[in-house]
Amino acid sequence: MSTTTATASRRTAKASRKKARDSRTAFGLEILNSNHPEVRKLKREGNWPYIHGHKFWNSSFLIMNELRREPLPRGSRVLEIGCGWGLLGIYCAKNFDARVTGVDADRNVFPFLELHARRNGVEIETEVKRFERLTVERLRDFDVILGADICFWDELTPILFNLMRRAGKAGVKQVIIGDPSRSPFTDLANRCDETYRSARVVARSIARPVRAIGELLIVQP
Numbered sequence: 001m002s003t004t005t006a007t008a009s010r011r012t013a014k015a016s017r018k019k020a021r022d023s024r025t026a027f028g029l030e031i032l033n034s035n036h037p038e039v040r041k042l043k044r045e046g047n048w049p050y051i052h053g054h055k056f057w058n059s060s061f062l063i064m065n066e067l068r069r070e071p072l073p074r075g076s077r078v079l080e081i082g083c084g085w086g087l088l089g090i091y092c093a094k095n096f097d098a099r100v101t102g103v104d105a106d107r108n109v110f111p112f113l114e115l116h117a118r119r120n121g122v123e124i125e126t127e128v129k130r131f132e133r134l135t136v137e138r139l140r141d142f143d144v145i146l147g148a149d150i151c152f153w154d155e156l157t158p159i160l161f162n163l164m165r166r167a168g169k170a171g172v173k174q175v176i177i178g179d180p181s182r183s184p185f186t187d188l189a190n191r192c193d194e195t196y197r198s199a200r201v202v203a204r205s206i207a208r209p210v211r212a213i214g215e216l217l218i219v220q221p
Helices: 003-022 037-044 059-069 087-096 107-119 156-170 183-195
Strands: 023-026 029-032 077-081 099-104 125-128 144-148 174-179 200-206 212-219
Touching (some): 059 174, 059 200, 059 212, 077 087, 087 107, 087 144, 144 156, 156 174, 156 183, 183 212
Antiparallel strands (some): 023 029, 174 212
16 A cells, blocks of 8 residues: 555544544434534534533433334424424434424524534424413424423423423323433323323333433323
8 A cells, every 4th residue: 555545544534533523323313512513613603502402412312212113193293392402303304204393492502403403404493482481372283292301400390291281282192201210300200190191101221322211201181
């Protein structure tokens, strides 16, 4: 091998290792890590999420794995609440041709969501709104509500429970919330179990692309 060829090969290998470090593939999605140049550029431009929306959370992968088992009907209208960077909604849009809206109280997460949507070839609508501001009228626009790692404060338990009650009035067919079994989530699951005959909590774990253990609350409100 010539010196020039060897040098080119080393450069190619180095570039491949760098790409592997700043991005990854999981559940058929391209995911950019925090050190990816495009993610760093968004942060330099002043996009700093402030309500835990600074990365992807593992419960998203637990829900995606569940949707592999029980796929959504194609064309479902999906609302991802507390969407953050929107990985779960992007998965639904790409795999089920779902019409997805991502809702978050922190508008600074949306540039990261839009970046990942572009990289994965889908379009996601976004809306800045708190959970308690999602009215029955607004929820009528959706068939499915998904949320990953969104029940992390005690005060969120009654807020999410009331959201489920409004979802039932709006005709939402299914709600799935994933969590690593924090106490506010357990309280929410218990309240739903007392209220909805359809409510179930299932323990789930995956080893790849990340090691994740938690529970899914699944309700047909």
